[in-house]
Amino acid sequence: MSLTLLAATAAGNTDAGKAIALALGIGLGSLGAGIGIGNIFGSMIQAVARQPELRGELQGIQWLGFALTEAVVFYGLIGGLLAFVLV
Amino acid sequence: MLRRLTSLVLFGLLTLPSAALAAGEEFNPEHDFEVGEWIPIHLGPLDLSINKAVAYLFLGTLVTIGLGLALMRVKVGSKNEPDRKQAVGEMVYEIAQTQVAEQGLPSKAIGRWFPYVASLMLFIWVLNIISFVPLPLSNERFDLFGVELPTLALYAATSSISVTLALAFMTFVFTHFEGLRYNGPVKYFKSWIPEVPKAMYPLIIPLEILGQFMRLVSLSVRLYANMLAGHMLILTFIGLIFVLGNLYIAPFVIGAATLFYLFEVVIVVSIQAFIFAALSAIYIGTAIEPEH
Numbered sequence: 001m002s003l004t005l006l007a008a009t010a011a012g013n014t015d016a017g018k019a020i021a022l023a024l025g026i027g028l029g030s031l032g033a034g035i036g037i038g039n040i041f042g043s044m045i046q047a048v049a050r051q052p053e054l055r056g057e058l059q060g061i062q063w064l065g066f067a068l069t070e071a072v073v074f075y076g077l078i079g080g081l082l083a084f085v086l087v
Numbered sequence: 088m089l090r091r092l093t094s095l096v097l098f099g100l101l102t103l104p105s106a107a108l109a110a111g112e113e114f115n116p117e118h119d120f121e122v123g124e125w126i127p128i129h130l131g132p133l134d135l136s137i138n139k140a141v142a143y144l145f146l147g148t149l150v151t152i153g154l155g156l157a158l159m160r161v162k163v164g165s166k167n168e169p170d171r172k173q174a175v176g177e178m179v180y181e182i183a184q185t186q187v188a189e190q191g192l193p194s195k196a197i198g199r200w201f202p203y204v205a206s207l208m209l210f211i212w213v214l215n216i217i218s219f220v221p222l223p224l225s226n227e228r229f230d231l232f233g234v235e236l237p238t239l240a241l242y243a244a245t246s247s248i249s250v251t252l253a254l255a256f257m258t259f260v261f262t263h264f265e266g267l268r269y270n271g272p273v274k275y276f277k278s279w280i281p282e283v284p285k286a287m288y289p290l291i292i293p294l295e296i297l298g299q300f301m302r303l304v305s306l307s308v309r310l311y312a313n314m315l316a317g318h319m320l321i322l323t324f325i326g327l328i329f330v331l332g333n334l335y336i337a338p339f340v341i342g343a344a345t346l347f348y349l350f351e352v353v354i355v356v357s358i359q360a361f362i363f364a365a366l367s368a369i370y371i372g373t374a375i376e377p378e379h
């Protein structure tokens with residue numbers, strides 16, 4: 001997104017403001033998802049350390065949770081891009 | 088000596104894009120996601136033109152069929168030990184069966200819906216993986232000895248919202264069709280409402296109905312945004328060379344782009360295909376056998 005930012009500062013101040021808002025929004029959004037993904041993998045490590053034989057079963061749930069959490073950032077990104085383009 | 092020579096040649100290659108730099112065209116990664124219109128087909132208000140995304144879908148279909156034929160049609164008992172092809176085929180089948188179908192679908196529906204979720208998984212995986220192979224299917228042209236050829240480019244059919252929405256819509260239709268068929272309308276729609284005090288109903292019922300449609304959005308946007316962001320990230324990093332007009336940052340940005348490329352190819356591509364199929368199976372499964 002730094003590209004958008006660079007292009008926008010050259011183009012005009014209103015666009016720059018929008019670009020900064022977009023970057024901040026996505027940054028804050030990825031903060032939450034980062035915590036969530038850390039939680040998932042942390043719990044997975046703990047679970048496997050306690051019961052290594054459950055690894056196979058847990059792996060499916062782990063990736064499911066990972067993708068569901070990670071997608072949240074992209075909802076933010078798409079929302080931000082929509083706001084950037086439309087407003 | 089050889090290593091030093093290779094690095095010298097590689098560094099020399101860095102001066103090649105200077106011609107492109109001199110062209111002075113504004114770099115815009117969004118251009119790579121325009122599908123264009125190759126063979127226009129318009130049926131009234133419907134636009135059924137063959138474009139870049141459709142070409143990738145055709146290619147993906149062919150590769151999926153080819154993969155299925157190559158991996159699954161194995162002569163049983165011809166050899167004592169299973170060869171590599173058979174091992175890969177069995178691995179794919181096992182993931183589709185144990186991780187996707189059996190997690191979501193009730194056992195009475197596996198026979199009917201296993202083919203759907205398994206082909207969904209394989210098809211999306213193929214679409215995702217061919218999007219990371221540079222193919223001459225782009226809208227831009229370059230001149231090679233007087234012949235106009237399309238440039239090699241990365242493009243994912245799944246980075247177009249229409250494609251993922253169509254895939255999600257199939258799951259949406261099948262979910263409600265199967266729910267109605269197995270449970271009947273009254274029992275099925277009642278199963279949407281969780282057990283809450285009656286006073287909460289005016290609040291809960293609209294939310295649950297909205298939730299059913301949000302599944303459509305979340306299923307399609309998850310795949311679409313993942314692929315779009317992945318491609319955009321790689322293009323943006325490479326494009327930094329041209330935006331900043333500085334060749335000496337090339338080793339860093341190409342390194343970063345390669346890292347993201349590997350991350351996408353190794354993890355994201357498979358995870359997204361798996362998630363789409365697994366969630367489809369879970370949605371169809373919970374419609375067939377509601378929890379309460």
